[in-house]
Amino acid sequence: MPMVLSVEQVRRMRGGAQAHLMRCDDGGYYVVKFQNNPQHLRILANEMLGTRLAALLGLPVPRTEVVEVPRGLIELTADLVIQLGVGRTPCRAGKQFGSRFPGDPARLTVQDFLPDEQLREVENLGDFAGMLVYDKWTCNTNGRQAIFFRESGDRAEAGGSSEAGDSASGYTAMMIDFGFCFNAGEWDFPDAPLRGLYSRHRVYERVAGMEAFEPWIARLENQITERVLGEEAAQIPPEWYDGDWNALERLLERLYRRRERVRELILSARNSGREPIPNWKVKHA
Numbered sequence: 001m002p003m004v005l006s007v008e009q010v011r012r013m014r015g016g017a018q019a020h021l022m023r024c025d026d027g028g029y030y031v032v033k034f035q036n037n038p039q040h041l042r043i044l045a046n047e048m049l050g051t052r053l054a055a056l057l058g059l060p061v062p063r064t065e066v067v068e069v070p071r072g073l074i075e076l077t078a079d080l081v082i083q084l085g086v087g088r089t090p091c092r093a094g095k096q097f098g099s100r101f102p103g104d105p106a107r108l109t110v111q112d113f114l115p116d117e118q119l120r121e122v123e124n125l126g127d128f129a130g131m132l133v134y135d136k137w138t139c140n141t142n143g144r145q146a147i148f149f150r151e152s153g154d155r156a157e158a159g160g161s162s163e164a165g166d167s168a169s170g171y172t173a174m175m176i177d178f179g180f181c182f183n184a185g186e187w188d189f190p191d192a193p194l195r196g197l198y199s200r201h202r203v204y205e206r207v208a209g210m211e212a213f214e215p216w217i218a219r220l221e222n223q224i225t226e227r228v229l230g231e232e233a234a235q236i237p238p239e240w241y242d243g244d245w246n247a248l249e250r251l252l253e254r255l256y257r258r259r260e261r262v263r264e265l266i267l268s269a270r271n272s273g274r275e276p277i278p279n280w281k282v283k284h285a
């Protein structure tokens, strides 16, 4: 299993999992979630499986990696602790989950939220429709979360594309935080109409019907086979789900069967009466 080694803690990140930004020996920076995070051990398994499945659907997600955090680094870094209600405990050493920061954090500004007007400048806004397909499928019980940044021509890992005009480009959205897919540590699927939506409904502005979701539904139906699910699950370090293979197997079986329910789940959001998809009008008979 490929793995990177963390060499330095950079800073603490916001959020309930108490992740840390860490520099690693491959030259990259990763947002690292620890096995003893305050949410649940399985958050790490969800992140690894969830991010990889989203990538298979063609959605914009960070690269993921198993990050080895040495005991010595934790002992030397006073900030590498999990804060509890009362007191604190050191972050656990060993294999942790890493979500790659999309550049050099000293030079690339990453935002958690954009004001509504700037959402218009997001070049891949259509991906939020694809993400709803994904979040309904996996029953993400947290709101959809994304980060936004401006691509610049000098990005080291932009996949080779630094076309002229890049520096003047708009924002790119990248989907993050897969910890609450499959309902966090529960691995059940408590579906509800408004679950999995992005809080700014403007991102669905261009959606006028089910057609907007079909490209991702097609990938889900055609590409996510039982074999693919098994291959992706095999990438998860077993200590992230306590070696409970049976539970993982059941999770995969349910995911496989749920692929056929996505249209119905999206319709329940649209018909909820809250109009989360503002331009997809409910036609009254």
Ligand SMILES: Nc1ncnc2c1ncn2[C@@H]1O[C@H](COP(=O)(O)OP(=O)(O)O)[C@@H](O)[C@H]1O
Binding pocket: 013, 014, 015, 016, 017, 018, 019, 031, 062, 099, 100, 101, 102, 110, 111, 112, 145, 147, 176, 177, 178, 179
């Ligand atoms: N790959 C990434 N690149 C840049 N920033 C990230 C990345 N992943 C997470 N973050 C940042 O770290 C914060 C915490 O990550 P998140 O996955 O939301 O954890 P939590 O489960 O604690 O909410 C996010 O709000 C975001 O700002």
Ligand SMILES: [Mg+2]
Binding pocket: 015, 016, 145, 177
């Ligand atoms: Mg979060």
